[in-house]
Amino acid sequence: MKKHDKANVIGRNESIHLFLQLIIMTNFGEYMPEDAFGCRLWEYEFETSIDYKEVRHSVQAALLETITSFESRLYDVKVEVAFLGNQSFSRKVSIRIYGKLAETAEPFEHQQFLFICPKTVTNQ
Incomplete structure (x- = not known):
């Protein structure tokens, strides 16, 4: 069996961030x-007229269900979704995921910003 080069191995937290x-x-x-x-968010990607409050709640609930079903390294998960700024053609969305690491009970946070319509990702 070949030993892995440490430079090619990612840590647990980074792995969770990438999976989320x-x-x-x-x-x-x-x-x-x-x-x-x-994630249910993409069902609304090209909608021109949406109820942001309803979409936010729908996306939060579906994302929470998906994370609790597929990411066993986290527990006590909470999801926050917010539409930011001018909600016109390109909508900026903030997604924050909070939880605790199953292995250590340490707090864990993931934040991601997206622009939908068209799909774009940014770390700022």
């Missing part, structure tokens, strides 16, 4: 083996 990003960036049904994997 994958969940957020995946539309339901896009991952064939599991239709329940993904």
Whole structure:
């Protein structure tokens, strides 16, 4: 068995961040083996007239369900979704995920900003 070069191995927290990003960036049904994997946000990507309060609650609930189903390294998970700024053609969305690491009970936080319509990701 080949030893892994430490430069190629990512840590637990980074792995969780990447997995949460994958969940957020995946539309339901896009991952064939599991239709329940993904984020409801993309169902609204090209909608021109939406009820932001309703969408926020819907996305939060669905994202919480997906994370608790597929990310066993976190527990006591909470999800916050907010639409920021001018809600016109390009909508900026903030997604914050809070929880505790199952292994150590340490607090964990993931924040991601997205622009929908068209799909764009930023770390700021």
